[in-house]
Amino acid sequence: MSTLKQAQKRAAKAPAARPAPSAGKPNTLMSYRPPDRGTQPDLLFPPYASTVKRAPSQALVRLPSTLSEVTGPLFGYDRIHANDYDLTAQHNGDPIGERIIVSGRVLDANGRPVPHTLVEIWQANAAGRYPHPRDQHDAPTDPNFTGCGRTLTDSEGRYRFVTIRPGEYPWRNHYNAWRPAHIHFSLFGPAFQTRLVTQMYFPGDPLLEYDPMYLSIPTERARKRLISTFDWETTIPEMALGYRFDVVLRGREETPMENDMRHLLKGL
Numbered sequence: 001m002s003t004l005k006q007a008q009k010r011a012a013k014a015p016a017a018r019p020a021p022s023a024g025k026p027n028t029l030m031s032y033r034p035p036d037r038g039t040q041p042d043l044l045f046p047p048y049a050s051t052v053k054r055a056p057s058q059a060l061v062r063l064p065s066t067l068s069e070v071t072g073p074l075f076g077y078d079r080i081h082a083n084d085y086d087l088t089a090q091h092n093g094d095p096i097g098e099r100i101i102v103s104g105r106v107l108d109a110n111g112r113p114v115p116h117t118l119v120e121i122w123q124a125n126a127a128g129r130y131p132h133p134r135d136q137h138d139a140p141t142d143p144n145f146t147g148c149g150r151t152l153t154d155s156e157g158r159y160r161f162v163t164i165r166p167g168e169y170p171w172r173n174h175y176n177a178w179r180p181a182h183i184h185f186s187l188f189g190p191a192f193q194t195r196l197v198t199q200m201y202f203p204g205d206p207l208l209e210y211d212p213m214y215l216s217i218p219t220e221r222a223r224k225r226l227i228s229t230f231d232w233e234t235t236i237p238e239m240a241l242g243y244r245f246d247v248v249l250r251g252r253e254e255t256p257m258e259n260d261m262r263h264l265l266k267g268l
Contacts, residue, residue, distance in 0.1 A: 095145035097126025109251030113157025128167030
């Protein structure tokens with residue numbers, strides 16, 4: 001039996017982690033619509049061990065949002081510096097590893113661009129190590145690579161980063177567990193409350209079929225939306241290969257998000 005089928009079989013036997021609606025209480029989140037079926041990962045996916053602890057098992061306490069929470073305050077727009085988009089030029093020396101260009105567009109459900117959206121990324125270095133005290137992976141750190149960047153989408157929803165291809169690393173979820181090479185993406189809407197987080201993977205990575213985070217997305221079609229594509233047009237001669245990664249915020253082609261709670265709000 002394939003790794004994917006084994007994971008799906010285990011997940012099917014697990015108890016559902018969907019909160020029951022609050023009886024007799026009005027719905028205070030009518031402005032939010034759940035995503036299309038099959039686009040988002042289940043909150044409880046036992047092969048991904050952390051979800052067993054953090055997936056809700058009881059009804060959520062729904063707090064009404066005020067206008068100020070939905071429309072502001074804007075976060076981070078005034079703190080973008082000249083080299084924030086170029087993770088290879090943020091220190092005194094060159095980082096170790098293969099330079100790459102990661103670019104794409106942020107789009108809505110109808111394929112229209114979403115302009116002036118704050119996009120942040122963070123990642124491991126070329127050896128698969130994060131510059132964080134809790135990362136004790138036996139791999140070298142890189143003093144010239146912090147692994148964080150930010151930029152704003154332009155009027156056509158386009159963004160662009162220059163970075164280093166991240167390395168794979170062990171993560172102890174299960175025996176001999178390794179995370180595929182990936183880059184974390186964070187997108188902010190008009191307020192901190194509307195933040196969405198996802199991951200970008202690389203084409204042809206053999207670790208994808210063994211990764212519970214990737215396999216937690218219910219359909220193969222949705223999973224493939226997290227895999228970037230090689231982009232000849234953005235490849236820079238003698239410097240860096242280009243990869244394209246578009247992010248769709250709504251609809252049937254919606255990008256799977258790690259922190260999207262909308263699929264808990266049934267019937268909205």
